[in-house]
Amino acid sequence: MTRKVADCRKYPSEMNCTLTISGEEDEVLRAAVDHAVSVHGHEDSDQLRTDIRGLLEDEAPAAGGNGMNFVQLIEFRTKRREELNRLLDEWEDVTGGKRTATRAVLTTDHDQPDSFYEFVEFPSYEDAMRNSALPETDALAQRMRELCEGEPTFHNLDVVRAERL
Incomplete structure (x- = not known):
């Protein structure tokens, strides 16, 4: 299964967050939602989860x-x-x-x-x-x-x- 990445650097915020989360899709989604709520002040909702899932990218395979x-x-x-x-x-x-x-x-x-x-x-x-x-x-x-x-x-x-x- 392809690992996924959520990278705050791609979505500039007032706090200039640099967090990157990678792993299996479901664990990245959970961690990214927790981060969005606790750090960025978003409200935990089905819409937030849908939005974040849509922003996840495949992790680049490591050379060697x-x-x-x-x-x-x-x-x-x-x-x-x-x-x-x-x-x-x-x-x-x-x-x-x-x-x-x-x-x-x-x-x-x-x-x-x-x-x-x-x-x-x-x-x-x-x-x-x-x-x-x-x-x-x-x-x-x-x-x-x-x-x-x-x-x-x-x-x-x-x-x-x-x-x-």
């Missing part, structure tokens, strides 16, 4: 069983590594609870120490695009350009195989 289905690869050059690290730390702080990136790995080329490659993992392409649309991510990109020699290059990569070795 680890949930990583999409990766952005960012290539760039900079001699200002410490400033870059501070900028990335700041972005992580201001996007807590909003970002959809699940993991990032920053690497430097062993033979060309001013060349960097960052791998940013996402559950899906759509999640990566939501992350890119955050004002904080746009601000990061602008400030990152100031630290780089030339424009960073972005690659949008669908994961076809991922394994823990």
Whole structure:
């Protein structure tokens, strides 16, 4: 049976709720109704249950069983590594609870120490695009350009195989 997902981030509210619930349809529906009543102030009713059931989406299958289905690869050059690290730390702080990136790995080329490659993992392409649309991510990109020699290059990569070795 396909697991279902209820994701508050897709339905902006005054409280900017970021809760995501996933599981079998009936358990997600129960949890989502409880959440809608206790957190968002909705009244428990048959109509609320019908509305929420209509908003449930199929959970994206995990590639290689680890949930990583999409990766952005960012290539760039900079001699200002410490400033870059501070900028990335700041972005992580201001996007807590909003970002959809699940993991990032920053690497430097062993033979060309001013060349960097960052791998940013996402559950899906759509999640990566939501992350890119955050004002904080746009601000990061602008400030990152100031630290780089030339424009960073972005690659949008669908994961076809991922394994823990």
